[in-house]
Amino acid sequence: MEAVATRKYEQRLRAETADETRRRVLAAVHDHLTEDPTRQLSLDKVARNAGVARSTIYGSFGSKAGLLDAFAEDLWARSGLAALTEAVAHSDVREHVRGGIVAATRMFAAEQDVYRALFSMAKLDPSSVGAAVDRMQRDRRGGTAHLAQRLADAELLRDGISIEEAAHILWILTSFESFDTLATDRGLAPDEIAALLNRTVEWALYNTSAVEPQS
Missing domain, CATH: 1.10.357 (Tetracycline Repressor; domain 2)
Incomplete structure (x- = not known):
């Protein structure tokens, strides 16, 4: 039972961490659009401002298009x-x-x-x-x-x-x-x-x- 409880806690913690990462990335997209609206969206800049690796963005959103879809919905x-x-x-x-x-x-x-x-x-x-x-x-x-x-x-x-x-x-x-x-x-x-x-x-x-x- 203790092992099951530990796994559930770890799963919840990972989910919360993933949600927080998504929020930071979406906030970085928002900042990019408001601060530099005339230039194409740079994933490198978004990743840097969100404090994550570029690969994390692909892992969370699949692609640049997926990121923009998620941002538009949000x-x-x-x-x-x-x-x-x-x-x-x-x-x-x-x-x-x-x-x-x-x-x-x-x-x-x-x-x-x-x-x-x-x-x-x-x-x-x-x-x-x-x-x-x-x-x-x-x-x-x-x-x-x-x-x-x-x-x-x-x-x-x-x-x-x-x-x-x-x-x-x-x-x-x-x-x-x-x-x-x-x-x-x-x-x-x-x-x-x-x-x-x-x-x-x-x-x-x-x-x-x-x-x-x-x-």
Whole structure:
């Protein structure tokens, strides 16, 4: 029994050590992106800043692409994915739209510099950073298509607006680029951006019966 207890303790200790190593590596990626956003991600620099060997990164994440995938998932979780998931599960599609835009805007605002670096670096490093961003965008593409279908099913779309066109408009309005332009170039606060984007959705997509009066 003592030997079994010792093995379990050692296994738990190894797991905790591995988790701590992963956290340090992901934190080093975060620092790299915020401090040096115009240069390709350097695994040597990440390893050095995390206090691990380069081989440890491969052992933990499999590849540079695997590391970026893990970082993107962690970024979404830390910046507010739970709130976004709750919003899109709302039974009222208009609340789905409103809550989803508010949650997405707050996610972008929480880590604006990191999201900007990721989207910029995707063009410089398409095989790793680009692949991680593509997967993030695929999720958003599926979400906007689903939302456009929900609006059509609820008979909320304006006459002449197809489901595909609605998805295109939602794609533009929910993009990081739209948020970043309004925040950086126009100086709007996150809640102001969310309110403006939600009004724009109403103006662009909803028929008159779907638009609720402003209080």
